[in-house]
Every structure is written in structure tokens, then in C-alpha cells.
Amino acid sequence: MSGKRIRPLGTPREVRVNMNAEGTPNAVGVGRRTRRVSTVRERWRIDDEWWRTPLARDYAVVVRDDGRPLTPYLVEGG
Amino acid sequence: MRSIRTRAAAPPSSPLEPGSGPARARERTGQGTGRESRSALCLWLPTFELRLELVRSPALDSTSVALLSSEGGTRCTLWQVSERAAEAGVRPGQLVSQAVSLCPALTLLEPDSAHYDAAQDALLEVLSALTPVVEPAGRGRIFLGMDGLGRLYGSPWYQVRRVLSALFRVLPAPLMAATRAGLAPGRFAAWVAAASARAGEPVIVPEYALRPFLAGRPVSALPVDETVLERLDRLGVRTLGELLRIPVPALVAQFGKQGARARAWAAGERIDPVRPWHRPRPVRATLDFPVPVGQVETLHSALDRLLERALAKFERRGRSVAAARVVGRLEGGGSWMVEAVLRDPSGHREALAFVLRTRMGIAPPPRAVETLTVEFYRFGPPADQGALFDRKDDAGRELSEGQIPYSLQSAVRELKLRLGNSPLYRVVEVDPMSRIPECRHALLSFDP
Numbered sequence: 001m002s003g004k005r006i007r008p009l010g011t012p013r014e015v016r017v018n019m020n021a022e023g024t025p026n027a028v029g030v031g032r033r034t035r036r037v038s039t040v041r042e043r044w045r046i047d048d049e050w051w052r053t054p055l056a057r058d059y060a061v062v063v064r065d066d067g068r069p070l071t072p073y074l075v076e077g078g
Numbered sequence: 079m080r081s082i083r084t085r086a087a088a089p090p091s092s093p094l095e096p097g098s099g100p101a102r103a104r105e106r107t108g109q110g111t112g113r114e115s116r117s118a119l120c121l122w123l124p125t126f127e128l129r130l131e132l133v134r135s136p137a138l139d140s141t142s143v144a145l146l147s148s149e150g151g152t153r154c155t156l157w158q159v160s161e162r163a164a165e166a167g168v169r170p171g172q173l174v175s176q177a178v179s180l181c182p183a184l185t186l187l188e189p190d191s192a193h194y195d196a197a198q199d200a201l202l203e204v205l206s207a208l209t210p211v212v213e214p215a216g217r218g219r220i221f222l223g224m225d226g227l228g229r230l231y232g233s234p235w236y237q238v239r240r241v242l243s244a245l246f247r248v249l250p251a252p253l254m255a256a257t258r259a260g261l262a263p264g265r266f267a268a269w270v271a272a273a274s275a276r277a278g279e280p281v282i283v284p285e286y287a288l289r290p291f292l293a294g295r296p297v298s299a300l301p302v303d304e305t306v307l308e309r310l311d312r313l314g315v316r317t318l319g320e321l322l323r324i325p326v327p328a329l330v331a332q333f334g335k336q337g338a339r340a341r342a343w344a345a346g347e348r349i350d351p352v353r354p355w356h357r358p359r360p361v362r363a364t365l366d367f368p369v370p371v372g373q374v375e376t377l378h379s380a381l382d383r384l385l386e387r388a389l390a391k392f393e394r395r396g397r398s399v400a401a402a403r404v405v406g407r408l409e410g411g412g413s414w415m416v417e418a419v420l421r422d423p424s425g426h427r428e429a430l431a432f433v434l435r436t437r438m439g440i441a442p443p444p445r446a447v448e449t450l451t452v453e454f455y456r457f458g459p460p461a462d463q464g465a466l467f468d469r470k471d472d473a474g475r476e477l478s479e480g481q482i483p484y485s486l487q488s489a490v491r492e493l494k495l496r497l498g499n500s501p502l503y504r505v506v507e508v509d510p511m512s513r514i515p516e517c518r519h520a521l522l523s524f525d526p
Contacts, residue, residue, distance in 0.1 A: 005523040009505060010516045015410050044512050055514075 025062050028070055039063040050069050107140035114351035115223020118268035119241060119261045125254060126218025127194045128158040128449050131187050132375070133250045142166055142181050146174070148189040157189065192405045192415035204248050210243055211354045213265075223352035225468035234261050238280045262287055264349035270299045272318075288346035293319030300335045300343060309333075360455040363388040370409040370446030377447060378435055384452040385427045385434075390495040394454065398423035401456035404434055408499045414443040423458025426488055481526040490526060500525040 016029035027036050041061040048055040057073040064070065100503035123129065128145045132138055142163035144156045154174045166181035178184055198217050205212050211223025224237055231240040238261055260271025267288055271281040273301050274295060283291045297310050309332070311448050315321050321329075321344045329337040342348035363384045371377060381404060388394070400423040406414045414438035424430060434452075477483060490500050503521035514517050 003504075004525075007503060007521040008516065009519045009521050012516060044458075044513060048514070059513075059515075 012073070015070070015072055015073070025060050028062060028064060030070075033071065035064040035066055037062045040066045041069075057060060082205050084143060089391075091311050093103070094383075103164075103367055109464055111356045113211055113223070113224040115209075116349060116351050117224040118263070118352045119222040119224050119238060119259060119264050120265070120268035120272035121205075121220045121222065121241070121245070122258045122260075122269075122272040123218040123256055124258070125160075126197075126253075127189065127425075128160060128187075129253050129256055130194055131190070134193070135253055138185055138187075139252070141185050142168065142183055143185045143187060144168060144177060145187050145189055148191065188412075190413055192403075192413040200248055201245070204244055205241070207450070208244055211352050213267075213352050213355045215269075219269075220270060220351045223354070234282050234284075237261070238282065250348065261276070263346075264293070266299075266301065266343045266350060267292060267346065270295050270457045273299060291347055291458065292344055293317065293322065297321055297340075297344075300340050302333075302340050306333050306336050306340070348493050358455070358457055359393065361388050361391050361508070362451055362453045364449060364451040365393070366449050367447065370448050371450075372443075372446035374438075374442070377429075377438065377443070377450065380450050381434060381438075381452065382427065382431055384450060384493065388454055389425060389430075390426055390453050390492055392496075394457075396425075396455040396460045398425045398459060399430060399454045399456075402430055402434060402440065402452065402454050402457040404442050405453065406415050407449040408443060409446040412425045412445070414441075414445075414447070416441050419456070420458075426485070428484075428488075487526050494525075 013062065016034065017025050018027040018029075018034075020026050024040055025037050027034050027047050029035075039062065043058070043060045045058050047056060058074060059071060059073040061069060088409040100441050128143065131145065132143065140162075141160075143160040145158040145165050147155045155175055156168065156170055156172050156174065159170055160166045161514060163177075164185055165183055168181050168184060169176045174186065181283050190369075194217055201220065202212060202214060205220060209224065209227060210223075213221040215221060222241065224234070228234075231237045238259055240252075242257070242259060243511045245257060249257065256277055257316070258272045258275040258276050258277060260268050260270045260273070261280065261285070262283035263285055266282055270292060270297050271283050275281040288374055297315055297318060297320075298307055300318070301309065310321065321340060324339065325337075331337075331343055333340065339348065359522065365380050365384055367380070371380070377479075389399075399420065401417065401419040403417040408414055416434065418430075418433040418437050420430070420433060479496070490502060494500065500523065502524040504524040505519050506522045507518070508520045510519070511516050
């Protein structure tokens with residue numbers, strides 16, 4: 001691997017997520033534009049690395065109304 | 079400076095004018111579209127190539143010299159002959175054996191196309207600085223569009239003088255002394271004016287004097303088939319004025335469309351504007367050898383390096399190469415050139431090298447080469463990105479797992495030449511089953 005450079009891929013960035021009363025995402029805003037969520041494919045929660053830096057996130061794989069999939073997560077206390 | 083200033087009525091319109099409608103009307107009247115120019119200046123350097131040879135070897139100036147025809151054939155003929163050789167009866171088109179028997183002291187020169195083209199390019203570059211409308215018509219004959227230059231350079235007389243003084247700065251004296259210039263409405267009249275001019279005495283034909291000026295000129299100036307000119311000669315028609323005396327129906331019946339066109343030119347009714355000539359700026363790379371090189375392997379290796387350098391140049395702007403030439407300056411003077419037009423334009427070094435090497439194999443340099451230049455002078459669409467990940471080799475065989483496609487290797491090499499390092503990355507799996515999405519994949523620099 002000498003001379004090879006490695007870079008992270010898919011680092012998270014901040015987006016706006018509107019949720020309904022049940023906590024299901026119904027709109028996602030990236031930049032200045034907000035689009036409705038047409039499908040929520042999957043949801044999961046992680047509570048990890050409690051022994052080092054605790055990592056607690058609520059993930060959802062959503063599909064916006066323009067067909068673009070996104071994987072937003074909610075940071076506990078965020 | 080001779081200037082024709084005969085007063086004459088405007089030429090009557092001919093019933094033989096081809097077609098109607100705006101396009102045809104534009105063709106007839108010569109009203110330019112865009113950057114076309116009705117007013118044309120023709121610069122003519124007779125026996126341009128031979129004169130360039132005499133400039134290169136001044137010692138030959140006082141001898142009988144002939145330039146050999148570059149057309150391949152079993153019987154070698156002459157292309158251009160010097161005045162001294164012509165006095166001895168040597169003529170262009172003559173067989174070498176005949177010419178030598180007429181003039182035993184005749185010096186025969188091989189044509190050097192690269193040298194002539196370079197001289198023509200230098201001329202065009204200088205003239206392009208004077209007017210945006212420059213149209214070459216073969217080596218040694220160039221049309222300049224002069225519309226709208228009055229405000230810059232003054233009257234037509236001053237315009238011609240400005241052009242000639244610009245030429246004087248780049249042309250050697252013997253060539254300048256032979257330059258003829260004619261300014262007239264349309265290319266045909268300008269050419270006739272230049273052909274009738276004496277060296278150093280341009281002929282300027284104003285609009286109102288066009289018809290009487292043309293009337294006295296020989297029919298041989300007409301750009302029609304040789305057979306038409308021969309038949310006109312047999313009919314005793316020597317000048318354009320005599321041609322106009324032939325009834326129009328008879329002219330059309332004898333010569334068809336060519337007859338109608340010839341009449342329109344002769345009457346000054348057809349004015350062909352000068353059209354700007356577009357030529358993409360060539361991309362060049364040159365290598366000077368410390369000692370002249372005659373070995374084919376060394377030349378091939380130099381060709382590879384030059385192709386890489388030329389392909390990496392910013393001026394190429396990603397375009398594929400449709401035509402390229404290799405020019406060599408030879409030891410002891412002279413130059414050598416091979417050209418290749420690619421059936422499928424390419425941006426790959428190997429593809430270009432293969433074609434050029436083949437040409438070099440057919441026509442190798444006659445002597446050792448001091449300087450080698452690669453020039454791309456015609457371009458195609460941008461290189462095909464679709465083939466970048468083509469998993470087949472040159473022979474069409476599928477690449478095995480892990481093998482990098484040649485096209486991709488070549489693209490990375492080109493990027494490294496330009497940027498110093500490869501800016502490409504490959505997506506690699508780190509932990510594909512991770513519940514944290516950003517931990518699943520990463521980018522690893524790609525440098526095969």
C-alpha cells in the first residue's frame with residue numbers, strides 16, 4: 001500500500017428532516033430545497049462504541065419524491 | 079502601380095443568371111454573409127516552391143534549376159523550371175531525360191513539401207493580422223477580404239501598399255520581387271488582376287471598371303474545364319470580351335452550365351466573395367537531437383515521446399486527433415515529412431504511433447534527422463469516454479480479473495503528465511456489512 005492514498009467515502013453532512021408525530025421522516029431538505037419523502041425503506045438504531053466514544057443514532061433509508069435515496073440519521077439529543 | 083480607371087456603365091443583368099432567391103442573389107451580387115468580403119485582394123507568387131528553393135540555396139540562382147514533380151510514377155517529370163532553364167527550352171511537365179538533353183547543366187531538386195507548407199503558414203499568419211478574411215488558394219496564391227479596411231488603412235491603393243509592406247517584412251527579397259497583387263470585386267477578377275500585374279506594380283480595378291478590364295483578358299483565366307478552354311481556343315475566342323460576343327443560347331448549348339458561368343464571370347456579373355478560412359491551430363511538439371539520428375529505433379522512440387508530449391498539451395483541449403504529421407529537419411539541409419489521416423480519430427498514443435510508424439516505414443527519412451517535430455493539424459470529437467472501461471484488449475480478447483484496461487492506463491498516464499500525480503480514486507470495500515454507512519466503503523488512490 002506504499003504511496004497509496006485513502007480517503008473516506010460518504011462522510012455525513014447535515015440535512016433537515018421533518019418528521020410526523022410517529023417520528024417517521026416525511027420531508028428532507030438538502031441545501032435550500034426540501035422534498036417530500038415518498039417511501040421509508042428501512043429503519044434501525046445503533047448504540048455503539050459505549051466503551052470509547054458513545055455513538056447513538058436513529059437511521060432511516062428514505063426515497064424522496066424525485067426518486068433519490070438518502071440515509072439520514074438522527075443524533076441522540078440533536 | 080497601375081490602376082485601371084475606365085468609366086463604364088454598370089453591366090446589364092444577364093438572362094443566364096443561375097436561379098433566383100436570396101442565396102442565388104447573394105452569389106450574383108457578392109453581398110457577403112457574416113465575414114465574407116466582396117472586395118478581394120489576390121496575392122500571387124508564381125513558382126512559389128522553386129523560388130523558396132532558390133532562397134534556400136542562393137548559389138543556384140545563377141544556374142538552370144528545375145523542381146521535380148512530387149507525383150509518383152515510373153517516368154519522372156518536371157514541376158517548375160527557372161527562367162534560365164526555360165530559356166534553354168526546358169518546360170514544366172517535360173520528362174527529365176528530355177530536359178537534361180536540352181540543358182545538360184540543369185540542376186534537379188526534389189520537392190520539399192514541409193518547407194513550402196511552413197513558408198505558406200508564415201505568410202498566412204502575417205496576413206491574418208491585417209484582415210480577418212484570409213483564404214488560401216493553394217501554395218503561393220492567397221485571397222484577402224478587404225471590405226471595411228478603408229477606415230484602417232485608407233484608399234485601396236494604401237490598403238494594397240499596407241499588405242505588401244507587411245509581406246516585405248517576412249518574405250525574402252527574391253520572393254517579394256516576384257509577388258503580384260490585384261485588387262478587384264470578387265475572387266475571379268482579383269485573380270485576373272494579379273495575373274496581369276507586373277511584379278511590384280499591383281493592379282487595382284474599381285467596381286465601375288470591372289467589365290472593360292475583364293474584356294481584354296485571356297479566356298484561359300476562366301476557372302472552367304480544360305476541354306472548354308481548348309474548344310474556345312479552336313473557335314478563335316481569345317479574350318473574355320470575345321466570349322461575351324457569343325450569343326447566350328449558343329454558349330449554353332455548347333458548354334452547358336459551364337458556359338453560363340463563364341459568361342457571368344466574363345461580364346463581371348458573378349462576384350465570388352472571399353470567405354474566411356478556418357484552420358484549427360496545430361498542436362506541435364519538437365525534439366532537437368544532440369547528434370543527427372538515422373536509426374529507426376531511435377526515431378521511433380523519439381516519436382513516442384513527442385506524441386506523449388503533444389497529447390498532453392493543453393491546446394489539444396481533449397480533442398481526438400484526426401490527422402498528424404511528422405516533420406524532420408535533415409542533416410545538411412532540407413526536410414522530410416510523413417502525414418497520416420486517421421480513419422477513426424484517436425487520442426491514444428499507441429494508435430497514432432502505429433499509423434505514423436507505418437508511414438515512416440514506407441517513406442523513411444533520406445538522411446539523418448537533426449530535429450523531429452510531431453504536429454496534430456486536424457482534430458476530431460473529444461476522445462470517447464465510453465471506451466475508458468472497455469474490458470477488451472486491442473485484439474478483442476476479454477481482460478482477465480485484475481487487469482487494468484489499456485484505455486484507463488493511458489488516461490491515468492496522461493493525467494499524471496499534466497498534473498504530476500494521478501487524481502483518480504477507486505472505491506474499495508472496507509466493511510460492507512457495517513451498520514454505520516460511512517464505514518462500508520472508502521476511496522483508494524488509483525495509479526496502475
